[in-house]
Amino acid sequence: MIHHCVRFSIRPGAAPQELEAALDSLRHQGETIPSVRSYLVGRDHGGAYEWGATFQIDDLDGYWEYLVHPAHRHTDEIGLPLVDRFVSFDLTDDTDPEVGSRIAELHRRRYEADPGLTELVSALGEYEGSAAPGPHAAIRRRGRGLRSASRGPCPPVCVRRSAFRVRCARRCADRTGGVAGRPTRAVGAGA
Template sequence: MIYHGNRLTLKKDVTSEQFEQALAMWHEQGRMPAVESYFIGREYGAGFEWNAFFGLKDLDAYWEYLTHPLHTRSERFALPLMEKFEAYDITDDPDPDFPAKVAELQKRHYAEDPELVRLVQALPSHTGSSAVPGLG
């Protein structure tokens, strides 16, 4: 099982309407076929405002999640609203190559989506498993 986490802080000028729309999109992501479970909530004490976990069965489900149209639509809308973003993964998979396999999926995702690369590069702060070095 993989728990794909997203931590974020919104820009100060994000409207409540924009935030509500982004939140609705994250909930839609949670109902994608690849997602086994999800949780979205406020984060306290670690320098981020919000956190979303998406439970994925395996790396195939991870890829399906990354490339699903609901995820793509959410990225397009929400990334420009973020001041700070971090993606991370927690797994019980004992494979020592797991981090490299996730990095390869993220690199492939970026290679297939130049607009996403542009949006990620425009983020003021981006760290974690989706922050692939050497983009663009």
């Protein structure tokens, strides 16, 4: 069993009717995609995000069906332009130690097959999650700390103090083709 979870905050100035359409589209995914066993879309009351959704899926085949379903792509199209900060993660009772890597590979395949989606995700102010594309791939957490995709480890101070982590993210994004001046953080494979 896999629970695919997303948490997000909306850009300032987003129209309430656009937000409601995006939330309705998330609910429609849960109702329409055959591999979704159950779902929940609503307010996030546990941290730094405003909204969240979770979709319960049986296995990796169902996960792939969920990722590439037209209802999911429609939500991406109308919802991602409203989002400022986004995180996705997966909880599973699968004991296979490679399941996280397999989930991340499904996301990578999806991004490779859909350049428009990669563009939408790349425009987010902050994205953490499974196989982050574009500028959000510039920094990944790998065991002991953050790393630039092309330049090796970021300075240790970035790992210890979050204020410095954002500045480091900017520098690493500049070095790896990310967006200058925007804090970009991405956490590696699906959690």
